Amino acid sequence: MxxxxxxxxxxxxxxxxxxxxxxxxxxxxxxxxxxxxxxxxxxxxxxxxxxxxxxxxxxxxxxxxxxxxxxxxxDKHVSRDEWRCIHCGACVSICPAEAFHVDPATYEVLFNAEKCIACEACINACSPKAMKLELW
Amino acid sequence: MKRTYDEINEKVRNGDAVVLTAEEVISLVDEKGVEAAAEEVDVVTTGTFGAMCSSGAFLNFGHSDPPIKMGRVWLNDVPAYTGIAAVDCYIGATELIEGDGEDYGGAHVIEDLIAGKAVKMRADAEGTDCYPRKEIESFISLDSLNEAYMFNPRNAYQNYAVGVNSSNRTLFTYMGKLLPRYGNATYSSAGQLSPLMNDPHCRTIGIGTRIFLGGGEGYVAWQGTQYNTSHPEKNGVPVGNSRTLAVIGDLKGMSTDYIRALSIHGYGVSMAVGIGIPIPILDVDMMRACAVKDEDIYAPIIDYSVESRRRKTLAEVSYADLRTGSIEIFDRRLKTSSLSSYPKAREIAQELKRWMEEGEFEISRPVAPLPAESRVKPLNISTREELE
Structure with missing residues (x-):
C-alpha cells in the first residue's frame, strides 16, 4: 500500500x-x-x-x-503552544495550505499539521506567539 | 414589563436569577418572542477578548530604606511612567523593552505579574533631602506590591473596522497581517457577544458598572478615550468604531487565562483583555437590544494601505458573513481572520453567568451615565495663536 x-x-x-x-x-x-x-x-x-x-x-x-x-x-516543523493559542483566527486567512480552520460549532481554530507546507507564514501572523518553529 | 436593579439583585442573592449569555438569548427570542423572553430573563451576560492597546496598570512598590523618589523605572527592562509620586508607576501595555525587540513589552510584564512571576525592577533618581537614594534594583512580584490595579483608558470598542490591503506588499498592521492585492480581510469584535453591541446606547452601562475584567471584578471608570456616538447605525448598532470604556480592576484578582500579552509583528506589543458585562433586562427594549445577532451587525471595510486618517469605507459587511470564513468585495473572495477570540468571549460570558447564578456577582446601577453625544476630534497641527 x-x-x-x-x-x-x-x-x-x-x-x-x-x-x-x-x-x-x-x-x-x-x-x-x-x-x-x-x-x-x-x-x-x-x-x-x-x-x-x-x-x-x-x-x-x-x-x-x-x-x-x-x-x-x-508535521513537526511548525508546532502550536496550546496554552498560548487564544483561538482568535489570525492564522486562518494567511495560510496558503489551509492548514487552519475554524470549527463551526466551537469557533476554535484547528491546526492540521499534515497540511502544513512549512512556509512559516503563520509565525509572524500569530500575535500571542503560539505558533513556533521547531529548531533543528 | 419592568424590572429594577434591586429586584434583579434580590434574585441573584437568592440564587434564582435567570441569566443567559448574549448568544443563548438569541434563540430564546427567536423561539418565544421578545416579550416572553423579557419576562423570563433577568440578566444577559456578554463577553469580549481581543487586543486592547490602551491598557496598563498602576503599581505601588512600597518604600525602600533609605527611600527613593523614582525618576525613571524599568520593569524587566521595559520603561514605566513614574512622573507621579515617589514609588508609584504606570506600566503601559504597549511600551517596548529597551534595546531591540518587539516581542516583549509592558503587556508581558503585566502578564508575568499576574502569573506570579518575579519581575526585575530597576530605578534611578536625582536624590532629594527627603528621598536620598539615587538607585535601586530589586525583584518584585504581585504579592510584594502594595496596590496593583489595571486602569485601561480605552477598552471594549463598540464595533471596529475590517482591514484589507489593496497594495502590492504585505502589510503588518494592528489589524494583523494583511496580504497584498486584497489577499485577506481581518476583523476584531465579538459581534453579537460583545458588551457594547448589546446595550448600544449605554442605557445600563455607565460609570460604576461592575464588570468582569481579566478574570476578576472590575468597574467602568469613565467613558473610554475616543468615545464616539456619531457613526450611522444599522439595526440599532453603529457601523464602525464607536463607544469605548475606561475600566479599572485589581490585578491581584486577575488570571492569565483572560489577560494575555500579544506581539503584533511590525506593529509592537499589545494586550488581549477579557471583559464581560452583565446587562440587566429592565424592560422589553433591553431584551430587544440583547437579542442582536451577527446578521444585524455591520462593520466598514477599510483599506489599510491608504496612508491617511481619511480612509474611505469600501463596503459594509455583517459579522455573520465575516464568520463564514470569507467575504466578497469587488468580485473577489477574501478569506477572513478574526483577531479577537470568539471562544474566549464565549467563555467569559459563561463565566460571568456562572458567577451570577451562584450569587457571587451582583449587577450595579451606574453612578452616572456615559455621554449621550460625543465626537472624536482629529489632531490638526496648530500654532499657539490658533488655540488661545
Whole structure:
C-alpha cells in the first residue's frame, strides 16, 4: 500500500548539487511532489511530499540521510503552544495550505499539521506567539 | 414589563436569577418572542477578548530604606511612567523593552505579574533631602506590591473596522497581517457577544458598572478615550468604531487565562483583555437590544494601505458573513481572520453567568451615565495663536 509523507530537506552547498529527486524516482520508485524549493549560498531547502510503498520510503530516507542531507518530517516543523493559542483566527486567512480552520460549532481554530507546507507564514501572523518553529 | 436593579439583585442573592449569555438569548427570542423572553430573563451576560492597546496598570512598590523618589523605572527592562509620586508607576501595555525587540513589552510584564512571576525592577533618581537614594534594583512580584490595579483608558470598542490591503506588499498592521492585492480581510469584535453591541446606547452601562475584567471584578471608570456616538447605525448598532470604556480592576484578582500579552509583528506589543458585562433586562427594549445577532451587525471595510486618517469605507459587511470564513468585495473572495477570540468571549460570558447564578456577582446601577453625544476630534497641527 502506498503512503504519503511530507519532509523538509536541508542541503549544504555540496549536497545541493546532488540529483536527489531523480534518484528517488528512478531507484526507489518514489513519486515526489516539490512544494517548496530554495537554494542560496548557504545551501538549500526543499519541501517534498513523497508517495511510495512503506518499504521504499524507508530506503529513500536512508539514502537521503547518507548524502548528508538533513531531513525532518513536516508535521513537526511548525508546532502550536496550546496554552498560548487564544483561538482568535489570525492564522486562518494567511495560510496558503489551509492548514487552519475554524470549527463551526466551537469557533476554535484547528491546526492540521499534515497540511502544513512549512512556509512559516503563520509565525509572524500569530500575535500571542503560539505558533513556533521547531529548531533543528 | 419592568424590572429594577434591586429586584434583579434580590434574585441573584437568592440564587434564582435567570441569566443567559448574549448568544443563548438569541434563540430564546427567536423561539418565544421578545416579550416572553423579557419576562423570563433577568440578566444577559456578554463577553469580549481581543487586543486592547490602551491598557496598563498602576503599581505601588512600597518604600525602600533609605527611600527613593523614582525618576525613571524599568520593569524587566521595559520603561514605566513614574512622573507621579515617589514609588508609584504606570506600566503601559504597549511600551517596548529597551534595546531591540518587539516581542516583549509592558503587556508581558503585566502578564508575568499576574502569573506570579518575579519581575526585575530597576530605578534611578536625582536624590532629594527627603528621598536620598539615587538607585535601586530589586525583584518584585504581585504579592510584594502594595496596590496593583489595571486602569485601561480605552477598552471594549463598540464595533471596529475590517482591514484589507489593496497594495502590492504585505502589510503588518494592528489589524494583523494583511496580504497584498486584497489577499485577506481581518476583523476584531465579538459581534453579537460583545458588551457594547448589546446595550448600544449605554442605557445600563455607565460609570460604576461592575464588570468582569481579566478574570476578576472590575468597574467602568469613565467613558473610554475616543468615545464616539456619531457613526450611522444599522439595526440599532453603529457601523464602525464607536463607544469605548475606561475600566479599572485589581490585578491581584486577575488570571492569565483572560489577560494575555500579544506581539503584533511590525506593529509592537499589545494586550488581549477579557471583559464581560452583565446587562440587566429592565424592560422589553433591553431584551430587544440583547437579542442582536451577527446578521444585524455591520462593520466598514477599510483599506489599510491608504496612508491617511481619511480612509474611505469600501463596503459594509455583517459579522455573520465575516464568520463564514470569507467575504466578497469587488468580485473577489477574501478569506477572513478574526483577531479577537470568539471562544474566549464565549467563555467569559459563561463565566460571568456562572458567577451570577451562584450569587457571587451582583449587577450595579451606574453612578452616572456615559455621554449621550460625543465626537472624536482629529489632531490638526496648530500654532499657539490658533488655540488661545
Amino acid at each position: 502506498s503512503i504519503h509523507r511530507k519532509y523538509l530537506l536541508a542541503f549544504t552547498p555540496e549536497s545541493a548539487k546532488l540529483p536527489v529527486i531523480a534518484v528517488l524516482v528512478q531507484k526507489f520508485g518514489i513519486i515526489p511532489n516539490i512544494m517548496q524549493a530554495r537554494v542560496n549560498e548557504k545551501g538549500g531547502r526543499l519541501v517534498l511530499d513523497i508517495e511510495g510503498e512503506k518499504d521504499s520510503l524507508e530506503k529513500a530516507k536512508a539514502y537521503i540521510q547518507e548524502q548528508g542531507i538533513e531531513m525532518k518530517e513536516l
